[in-house]
Amino acid sequence: MRETLRRAVIVDACKLALRDDLLIYLETEAGKQALHIAPGGRRARVCTTKRRFRRADFATGPRLDELRRRLTGTTLAAIEQAAGERCCAFHWTGTDGARAVTVTVELFGPRGLWCLLDPEGRIVELSRLATTRHRDLSPGHPYRPPPTATNAPARAEPTPRFAAPSLAEIDRIFTAADLAEEAGAEQARLERALAKAERKLGHRIDGLQRQSDSAREAPAARLRADLLLAYGFGVTKKQSELIAPHPEDPEVEVRIPLDPARSVQAQAEALYRRARKLEDSVAVTAERLAAAQAEREPLTELRRQLEAATNEDEVAAVAAALQARGVLPRERPAPADPKLAKATKGEGFRRYTSAEGYPILVGRNNQENDRLSLRVARGNDVWLHIGRGHAGSHVVVRLPRGKTASLETMLDAATLAVHFSKARGAPHTDVIYTAAKFVRKPKGLPAGAVVPGQTKTIAVRFEEARLRRLLDQQPDG
Numbered sequence: 311m312r313e314t315l316r317r318a319v320i321v322d323a324c325k326l327a328l329r330d331d332l333l334i335y336l337e338t339e340a341g342k343q344a345l346h347i348a349p350g351g352r353r354a355r356v357c358t359t360k361r362r363f364r365r366a367d368f369a370t371g372p373r374l375d376e377l378r379r380r381l382t383g384t385t386l387a388a389i390e391q392a393a394g395e396r397c398c399a400f401h402w403t404g405t406d407g408a409r410a411v412t413v414t415v416e417l418f419g420p421r422g423l424w425c426l427l428d429p430e431g432r433i434v435e436l437s438r439l440a441t442t443r444h445r446d447l448s449p450g451h452p453y454r455p456p457p458t459a460t461n462a463p464a465r466a467e468p469t470p471r472f473a474a475p476s477l478a479e480i481d482r483i484f485t486a487a488d489l490a491e492e493a494g495a496e497q498a499r500l501e502r503a504l505a506k507a508e509r510k511l512g513h514r515i516d517g518l519q520r521q522s523d524s525a526r527e528a529p530a531a532r533l534r535a536d537l538l539l540a541y542g543f544g545v546t547k548k549q550s551e552l553i554a555p556h557p558e559d560p561e562v563e564v565r566i567p568l569d570p571a572r573s574v575q576a577q578a579e580a581l582y583r584r585a586r587k588l589e590d591s592v593a594v595t596a597e598r599l600a601a602a603q604a605e606r607e608p609l610t611e612l613r614r615q616l617e618a619a620t621n622e623d624e625v626a627a628v629a630a631a632l633q634a635r636g637v638l639p640r641e642r643p644a645p646a647d648p649k650l651a652k653a654t655k656g657e658g659f660r661r662y663t664s665a666e667g668y669p670i671l672v673g674r675n676n677q678e679n680d681r682l683s684l685r686v687a688r689g690n691d692v693w694l695h696i697g698r699g700h701a702g703s704h705v706v707v708r709l710p711r712g713k714t715a716s717l718e719t720m721l722d723a724a725t726l727a728v729h730f731s732k733a734r735g736a737p738h739t740d741v742i743y744t745a746a747k748f749v750r751k752p753k754g755l756p757a758g759a760v761v762p763g764q765t766k767t768i769a770v771r772f773e774e775a776r777l778r779r780l781l782d783q784q785p786d787g
Contacts, residue, residue, distance in 0.1 A: 311389065311477060314358060318343065318386045320402065323378050325369040330437040332413075332424050333363070334381065346481070347415055349422025349437055353488060356398060356415055357480040361488075371665050371718055372776045377426060377435045384410045397455065414453060427453050439717055441766050449721070450738060450769020489622065496625050497616060500632060504613055507637040511605055518599040525595060528588035533557075534566045535581035542574035608635070650708055654686055660703075662726060662780050664719040669708040670780075672730055676758025679704040680751070683760055689747035692720070694727045697740035697767060702731025704760075706746060724770045725777055740767045 318336040325332055334345040346359040384402035387409070391398040396417040404410040409429045416423040425436040431452050440447040445454040537554040545552060549568055556562040569577060612628055619625045632638035650669060654661075659682060660672040671686065673679035687693060687706045692715050696702035705727045707715050715723070724741040733739045748763040755761075 314477060315386050320381045320384050323381045325374055326367055327369040330421060347424050349415060349417060349424050351420050353484055354417040354422050355480055355484055357477045359481045359485060361485045372773055373435055373718060380411050380426060380434060416456060425453055448768045450771060493622060493625055500616055500628055503632055503638050504609065508609055511602060515602045518595055518602055521591065521595045522599055525588045525592045528585045531581045531585040535578045537564055538566060538574050538578040545574055657681065660784055662783050664722040666716055666719055668719050670723050670726060671706045672726055673704045679758040682706055683749050684751055687746035689745060691746040692723065692743055693746045693749050693762060694723050694741055694743040696727050696731035696733050697742045700732045702727060720768055722776065722780060724768050726780060728770055729777060737772050739770055741770050742767055
């Protein structure tokens with residue numbers, strides 16, 4: 311790889327929206343190259359790639375803009391790797407030849423990690439927050455390599471797993487595996503949408519069939535009405551049934567239930583109305599039933615195409631057809647949380663939405679801070695407050711059950727915690743955070759004072775674009 315990327319210059323950098331992957335696009339002596347850093351799990355690798363991603367595959371946001379600003383135009387100076395370790399570092403220099411940034415990569419663990427470091431070794435951006443008892447990796451903190459076992463023998467370089475040229479072979483094998491995994495996930499999504507549409511259509515056809523069957527009861531309802539008028543003159547007040555001969559076959563008896571609380575005339579008129587309604591619905595029901603039954607064939611054909619699909623384009627064609635038919639819903643913003651609306655009804659909290667759509671609530675005064683932290687926040691929500699002893703508002707990120715906040719959401723919330731505090735305007739500061747379930751208020755503490763437990767710290771650098779995006783959501787912010 312060192313020879314392949316010698317003196318490579320970065321022309322762009324992207325992050326994948328649904329993975330932790332980093333893509334660095336380079337201009338090299340051999341032409342344009344793309345360096346693919348996939349840090350986690352069984353798909354972990356660092357290699358050049360020929361895969362072409364769609365624009366929709368890439369993440370967006372101010373953090374990506376900063377990453378691009380730092381990387382674009384820098385030149386590869388060196389690649390470091392400890393013998394036998396699944397860690398490496400790419401050192402990039404600016405136009406003056408001085409160290410500009412470093413990209414460190416850790417390929418072990420279920421998710422791995424990559425970090426962009428400034429010349430002083432502080433973290434500018436990273437694939438995910440990583441806080442353990444050994445180290446705290448978050449923006450603004452110095453990068454610390456993973457701990458090694460004491461007195462552990464040096465690891466030898468493992469036997470190469472891939473035939474030369476290894477970079478191309480690694481890319482071929484892992485790209486094929488990624489594409490298969492992504493295609494499988496997309497096919498499963500389309501399969502679920504198809505199955506749901508087929509069930510819904512089946513229920514509709516069954517309902518229309520029942521309506522069609524009940525429409526056949528119109529002659530019987532009209533016959534009962536006629537017989538009520540013909541033989542009802544002798545009905546007593548307590549009589550619950552009228553038995554009359556069938557006009558076409560006197561040997562057959564027609565039994566007509568009676569409502570003692572209503573007159574015979576009123577019951578006959580109700581039967582006539584039902585008969586007319588059933589007769590009027592015959593044509594409409596038949597038309598709707600035929601249309602519903604005609605929808606089955608296209609869905610069956612799309613299912614056949616999905617099962618026979620062998621590449622991404624064929625799966626995408628099925629997805630487009632399902633979306634055109636309204637089977638596959640278009641992406642929509644997350645709906646409002648009714649429980650949150652109920653919990654905060656009448657409260658004056660400042661309300662914002664993170665880049666990935668999660669509500670962020672900010673207290674305006676000490677009383678609101680108490681209500682937000684102790685009554686509104688749920689156990690899984692993230693609670694934040696300005697660090698270093700500054701006074702400030704309590705901030706809560708509302709999360710769905712089982713979800714965790716991304717780095718983008720944490721930086722949005724932390725930026726608000728700094729802005730609504732005595733540290734407003736500071737270029738760099740720390741914000742503490744924890745799960746809301748670890749925030750308590752011992753007896754005797756004044757309003758707005760709480761005791762958070764199991765706190766962690768995120769370093770926040772002032773970003774005008776991020777703050778403006780958030781404050782524009784609420785003009786009085």
